[in-house]
Structure formats: C-alpha cells, structure tokens
Amino acid sequence: MTKDLVLAILKNSQGYISGEKISKSLNISRCAVNKAICALRKDGYIIMSSTNKGYFLQNQSERFNLGEILTLLPLSYAKRIIFLDTIDSTNSFLQKKHPNLEDGTFVIANEQTNGRGRLGRSFDSPKGKGLYISLLLRPDCVGENLTEITCRTAKAVSDAIEKVSGIRPGVKWVNDLMVNRKKICGILTEMSIEGESKTVRNAIIGIGINCNHDKTDFSEGVREFASSLYIESGKRTNMSFLAAEIIKSLDKLRKDFPNNKEEYLSFYRNNCITLGKEIRTIRKGEELTGTAEGIEDDFGLRVRLSDGKNLVINSGEVSVRGTDGYV
Amino acid sequence: MTKDLVLAILKNSQGYISGEKISKSLNISRCAVNKAICALRKDGYIIMSSTNKGYFLQNQSERFNLGEILTLLPLSYAKRIIFLDTIDSTNSFLQKKHPNLEDGTFVIANEQTNGRGRLGRSFDSPKGKGLYISLLLRPDCVGENLTEITCRTAKAVSDAIEKVSGIRPGVKWVNDLMVNRKKICGILTEMSIEGESKTVRNAIIGIGINCNHDKTDFSEGVREFASSLYIESGKRTNMSFLAAEIIKSLDKLRKDFPNNKEEYLSFYRNNCITLGKEIRTIRKGEELTGTAEGIEDDFGLRVRLSDGKNLVINSGEVSVRGTDGYV
Known part of the structure; x- marks a missing residue:
C-alpha cells in the first residue's frame, strides 16, 4: 500500500521530489519511503535518485496496479x-x-x-x-x-x-x-x-x-x-x-x-437498445413475446405484448430478437 | 452426531435394544455404538446394559439437545x-x-x-x-x-x-x-x-x-x-x-x-391482529396513519389512510396503535 502511494506521488510530481516531501505528504517515516522506493525498483520501475534533489521516476510503459x-x-x-x-x-x-x-x-x-x-x-x-x-x-x-x-x-x-x-x-x-x-x-x-x-x-x-x-x-x-x-x-x-x-x-x-x-x-x-425491439421473456413459466416500448420512471421495461396488452417487466431476463433468434 | 442418533434410537425403542440392532440401523460399527453409549453416560444419561438383551435407557428429566x-x-x-x-x-x-x-x-x-x-x-x-x-x-x-x-x-x-x-x-x-x-x-x-x-x-x-x-x-x-x-x-x-x-x-x-x-x-x-387497527408507517420519510383493512393476495397490508386514500404496504415497519402510543 505504501509502495502504491509513493508511486502515485512520484508519477504526479514534476521532476525530482525529495524523500522528505514524500514522507511528509504520506505521514510516514523516511525509512518507509526508502523501503517503498526499493520495492518499486524491484517491480521494475526505474527511479533515479540524487542526494540533493531526491527521486525521479523515468517514464514507464503502462502497467496495471x-x-x-x-x-x-x-x-x-x-x-x-x-x-x-x-x-x-x-x-x-x-x-x-x-x-x-x-x-x-x-x-x-x-x-x-x-x-x-x-x-x-x-x-x-x-x-x-x-x-x-x-x-x-x-x-x-x-x-x-x-x-x-x-x-x-x-x-x-x-x-x-x-x-x-x-x-x-x-x-x-x-x-x-x-x-x-x-x-x-x-x-x-x-x-x-x-x-x-x-x-x-x-x-x-x-x-x-x-x-x-x-x-x-x-x-x-x-x-x-x-x-x-x-x-x-x-x-x-x-x-x-x-x-x-x-x-x-x-x-x-x-x-x-x-x-x-x-x-x-x-x-x-x-x-437503451432494447427499446423498439422485439423481445422475449419468461413470466411464471410462460414465454411472452412483444415489443419493448419504453422505460418507466422506476426503470421497469414497458412492453406491448403480442396480444396487445401492456406489461411492465421489473425482474427476470429479457432476450432481444436479433437477425436470427433471441440474444 | 452418532451419539445423538443412538440416543434417538434408545428413546424410541420399547424396552431393551441390542447393540447389534443399533449398529445395523445406523450402519455403524459395534465399536461406534459402544463409544456413543459411553458418551451418553458421560452426559448423565442412565443406560442399563445386559449381556443378552442389550441397552435400555431409563426415563430422564427433559433435556435440550x-x-x-x-x-x-x-x-x-x-x-x-x-x-x-x-x-x-x-x-x-x-x-x-x-x-x-x-x-x-x-x-x-x-x-x-x-x-x-x-x-x-x-x-x-x-x-x-x-x-x-x-x-x-x-x-x-x-x-x-x-x-x-x-x-x-x-x-x-x-x-x-x-x-x-x-x-x-x-x-x-x-x-x-x-x-x-x-x-x-x-x-x-x-x-x-x-x-x-x-x-x-x-x-x-x-x-x-x-x-x-x-x-x-x-x-x-x-x-x-x-x-x-x-x-x-x-x-x-x-x-x-x-x-x-x-x-x-x-x-x-x-x-x-x-x-x-x-x-x-x-x-x-x-x-392477523393488525386488521381493524389504527396503524402508523413511514413511507419515503413521511409518517402515514390509517386503518388496516385487509390482506392482499400477495400478503401486502391494505390500509385506508386518514385522508381516505387506499395504500398497500409491502415493505417497511408498521406500528399498531395500542392504548397509548404505537407498538
């Protein structure tokens, strides 16, 4: 965690940043900063250090951490x-x-x-x-x-x-x-x-x-x-x-x-790409088909069923008719 | 668990029951039966044993296990x-x-x-x-x-x-x-x-x-x-x-x-003792009072509100008016 915070500070600093400044902004000891720098280097980050100026992180390829x-x-x-x-x-x-x-x-x-x-x-x-x-x-x-x-x-x-x-x-x-x-x-x-x-x-x-x-x-x-x-x-x-x-x-x-x-x-x-499409859903074991017509104020899906009745769907899965079959 | 099953068999048997019969009905070894009998005795159950007849549990005061x-x-x-x-x-x-x-x-x-x-x-x-x-x-x-x-x-x-x-x-x-x-x-x-x-x-x-x-x-x-x-x-x-x-x-x-x-x-x-009573509930931050009139087919509580409107309650807490205050 400390390592990640130190990395974030290094990446966001313009040029060199002193160990003291890092330690102050994270409220951790200088020793903890040193340990974090070592750990980051071990992870492959290239961090320059200079006695007077502090630390500087070289540009890196993108990573996910x-x-x-x-x-x-x-x-x-x-x-x-x-x-x-x-x-x-x-x-x-x-x-x-x-x-x-x-x-x-x-x-x-x-x-x-x-x-x-x-x-x-x-x-x-x-x-x-x-x-x-x-x-x-x-x-x-x-x-x-x-x-x-x-x-x-x-x-x-x-x-x-x-x-x-x-x-x-x-x-x-x-x-x-x-x-x-x-x-x-x-x-x-x-x-x-x-x-x-x-x-x-x-x-x-x-x-x-x-x-x-x-x-x-x-x-x-x-x-x-x-x-x-x-x-x-x-x-x-x-x-x-x-x-x-x-x-x-x-x-x-x-x-x-x-x-x-x-x-x-x-x-x-x-x-909502479901609107205007033919849809299919299962309700109490029965398969229903119809056209999705709108979204209610509670986000329920308003459907005009094949038999002309309206239905608002709030649960279950809804399949949309594609070129062949329902997805 | 075996102990509990053996106890259930002992309690439900008329008179003595042989160790062999217990072992067969639970599909466990005779040795496991013996161990269970010992454990039950340790728990304070008084179990008579006879070489020819098997085991017999004396009447006990009620226990909860x-x-x-x-x-x-x-x-x-x-x-x-x-x-x-x-x-x-x-x-x-x-x-x-x-x-x-x-x-x-x-x-x-x-x-x-x-x-x-x-x-x-x-x-x-x-x-x-x-x-x-x-x-x-x-x-x-x-x-x-x-x-x-x-x-x-x-x-x-x-x-x-x-x-x-x-x-x-x-x-x-x-x-x-x-x-x-x-x-x-x-x-x-x-x-x-x-x-x-x-x-x-x-x-x-x-x-x-x-x-x-x-x-x-x-x-x-x-x-x-x-x-x-x-x-x-x-x-x-x-x-x-x-x-x-x-x-x-x-x-x-x-x-x-x-x-x-x-x-x-x-x-x-x-x-349902709530029916016919004056009740109070909170709905969207607002306190509502009324009389509970019925139970809907989905078990919702149908209430006639003080302002004459009907409301079906399906969620939240409902308090019933007692002699003083709501409980």
Whole structure:
C-alpha cells in the first residue's frame, strides 16, 4: 500500500521530489519511503535518485496496479481500494469480507479464477485481458429500488468506458453493455435484503469489462455473443485508466443515489437498445413475446405484448430478437 | 452426531435394544455404538446394559439437545440439523456457511451471544430460556415473493407454538407473533438476491421464541413489549418438543412453497391482529396513519389512510396503535 502511494506521488510530481516531501505528504517515516522506493525498483520501475534533489521516476510503459490507479485519483481513495493479483471472484471476496469493510470499498483483481455471471453462469476472467472490479454499497433503500440501482450502474459504467475508449455502449435492459450487438461488459449485482422490512443491507456490484481480448481469447460458446473494446476499436485499453474512471463514476453513483434520478433516467432512455425491439421473456413459466416500448420512471421495461396488452417487466431476463433468434 | 442418533434410537425403542440392532440401523460399527453409549453416560444419561438383551435407557428429566430432537423426527433429518451450544447468531452462522450446506438445513443454538433482530437491533438470547433456530432455504422465486415467504413463516411458526403450548399467537403484520399484545417470537429473514434478474439465491429465516423467561429475564427496555410462553401460560416449554415441531412446520413450508398458498393466506387473514387497527408507517420519510383493512393476495397490508386514500404496504415497519402510543 505504501509502495502504491509513493508511486502515485512520484508519477504526479514534476521532476525530482525529495524523500522528505514524500514522507511528509504520506505521514510516514523516511525509512518507509526508502523501503517503498526499493520495492518499486524491484517491480521494475526505474527511479533515479540524487542526494540533493531526491527521486525521479523515468517514464514507464503502462502497467496495471494500485499505484498506477491511485496516480489518477485523490490519494484519499487508497483506503477504499483493494487490489488483488488473483481471486476466485471479486464479488465473492466482498461477500465474505463486507462486515469489516466500509461503504464504497472497491476490489479489483488482475484475474478471477471463478468469475461469476448471472443465474449461476460463469464469467471468463483471464489475466490482463479484462477489468474485474466490485463495489460494496450500503444504500439507504428498500428492495423496490433494486431495478433502479442496477440501471444506474449501466450509466455509470457506460460513462467510464466512453471516456477511456471513445466507444459509447448501448444498454440491453437491464444492464448488459453492448457494442455492435455483442456484449462487452457484464454486471452482476448481489444484494442482501431483510425480508420483513425489505431494507437493503448491502449491495455488491460486480463488473467485468472485456478490454484487450482477441477473438481467440473467448471460449467457443461465448465468442459468438461477446466482444472486447480492442476488437471493436482496434486500440488497447490502459486498464489503470479505465479502473480509475470506473471508480470515479461508481463513486458518483454511490453519492448520487437516491438523488439525481433524472440524469440517470434520461441517459437510460436515450441509450437503451432494447427499446423498439422485439423481445422475449419468461413470466411464471410462460414465454411472452412483444415489443419493448419504453422505460418507466422506476426503470421497469414497458412492453406491448403480442396480444396487445401492456406489461411492465421489473425482474427476470429479457432476450432481444436479433437477425436470427433471441440474444 | 452418532451419539445423538443412538440416543434417538434408545428413546424410541420399547424396552431393551441390542447393540447389534443399533449398529445395523445406523450402519455403524459395534465399536461406534459402544463409544456413543459411553458418551451418553458421560452426559448423565442412565443406560442399563445386559449381556443378552442389550441397552435400555431409563426415563430422564427433559433435556435440550440434538438427540432429544431427533427422537421426535425421522432420523433422516439428522444430516440437516446442526446443534450448537453457543454461537454469535444462528443467522450469521448460515450466512457464513451456506455455500456448503444443503437447502433445508437447520441450525439451533442453546444461546446466541449476538442475536440479531430487524434493522440492526439486537435480540436477547439467554441460554436455556428461548429457542433460537435458523433455516436455510433456496426457494425458486424472485424478489417480489419476499413478503409471501415472511408471511408464510408466521403461520408455520404459529402452528408449531400452538401444538406445543396450546397458545395460538396473533400475527402482527408482517410476522411478529404476539400474545396479549406482547411479542413472544421474533423472526428475521435475510435474503440474497441477484439484482438484475431479481432471483432469490437463498433465504435465511431466523426465529427466536421466548419460552421459559420470567419477567426478570428480559432486559428493562424490552420487558414492556415482550413476553414468553411461560409468562403467558404458566407452563414450562419442553424445548426439544418445540424445536421438533418448528422443524416439521418449517420443512412443510419449504416443500409447500410456492404452492398451497390458500392455506397460508386464509390462516393469515384469520390471525392477523393488525386488521381493524389504527396503524402508523413511514413511507419515503413521511409518517402515514390509517386503518388496516385487509390482506392482499400477495400478503401486502391494505390500509385506508386518514385522508381516505387506499395504500398497500409491502415493505417497511408498521406500528399498531395500542392504548397509548404505537407498538
């Protein structure tokens, strides 16, 4: 952690910075600064030192670690970001640890060995290819607000992706992010609710963004439906940049909720690619088809069914009719 | 565990039973039977043995342990009941362990050192006074069914209490069980929900029944609002009996859901003491008062507000007006 903070300070300083200045701004000993410099050098960072001037970090090729991310954020974020090299699942990590973590804690992993998607599906999370990040929220709300939180997340993540890659994804209701009809980001929100009062105890939002995958990085069953920012734009994503933007954007969501609804709602209505499409959903075991016509004020999907009736969907999965079949 | 199974067999056998018969019916070695007999004797059970006839358990004063509970249930329940002498909270235990436990697992504790109630409140759980039991469910349902599950629980627990104590509690919406306007049972349901599809991953139902408390066993702030089966009936509850009935009743609930709704709904409508009363609730920060008029088909509470409008309540806490103030 100290190492990451020192890296952030070195990267953000113009020219040389003295060990004393680093030690003062982090409120740590000179000895701790020295240790951090050694550790960074061991990691391959080239740090010049001069007896009078202090330390200077030479330009580096891009890397993905906590220090690089902190370079792009106020340092006060440091205590709310956990960076792991490998983990089963960032959501599972927060599930286990949340009693001891504060509202607004982020967990990022370089790889997930057991990444999870919706309805018990798995989520491919190879090392260095995607951004795998989860956020712990303790929102002051009841279960009825679940759809709104998941829909707000779609905007928050979409904003960050656009800022870094220039690509604005479309939102397939409820919160799949799509580019050219393929999924580039999966979101899995897991909430703990008190059954009697419906109070939401905590919500864990897990996000997996396909960044630098080639087509062959996807397993066969997935390749047809998934894409990456690299495949769609031809550009590699700097994952530290993307992580920092996602953190800023989700932190805004956390502070906004339940206010600023109009901002999220109007984004959602403008970017929801499900609207106007033929859709299919399962309701009480029955398959229903119809046309998605609008987004309600609570982010429910308003559908005109084949039999002419209207239906508002707030739960379950919705498939959108493509050229052949539903995706 | 073997000890508990052997106890159940001894208690349920007419007269002497041979070690061989015990070993066969549990599919364990004769040596394991001998060890279990020794352990039971160490616990204070008086077991006669005769070379030709086998073992015979002398009548005992009532005790509260897994073996006593299993005596009253099919032995197949053994693998789904965990009995703990002391634990922080039976719900917390299931929260931590549920990935490795099967649907329908029960946890019972002799005492809870950090018993939890709704909205972060604590629940007094002194040793030997109350029954503290939690059930793990993996129901096939979505978040909209939360109210129904909690209301069905009120009936299941109420049935068991009546069977053992003769007292039929009233149900204060949503699922407080009341006798003479005092609470004798608290229920806390904690559910994990997938935010996107609203699928319920698991529900943990925690139940605390005040059985053998004297008035002085309640802490001062609680005494005014809480009572026990002993205070109300003058009779001590055999907690093993009550535990077995609760287990049977909740297991019926588990198998019934989502069917047999009419049985639970009609019970609920007949026993909900909130109906006809003046109530108070908080909605979006605003205090509302009105008269509870009915239970909807989804177990929502239909209220006629002071301004004449109708409102159906599905979340939040509802207070009922007593002689002075709301409880």
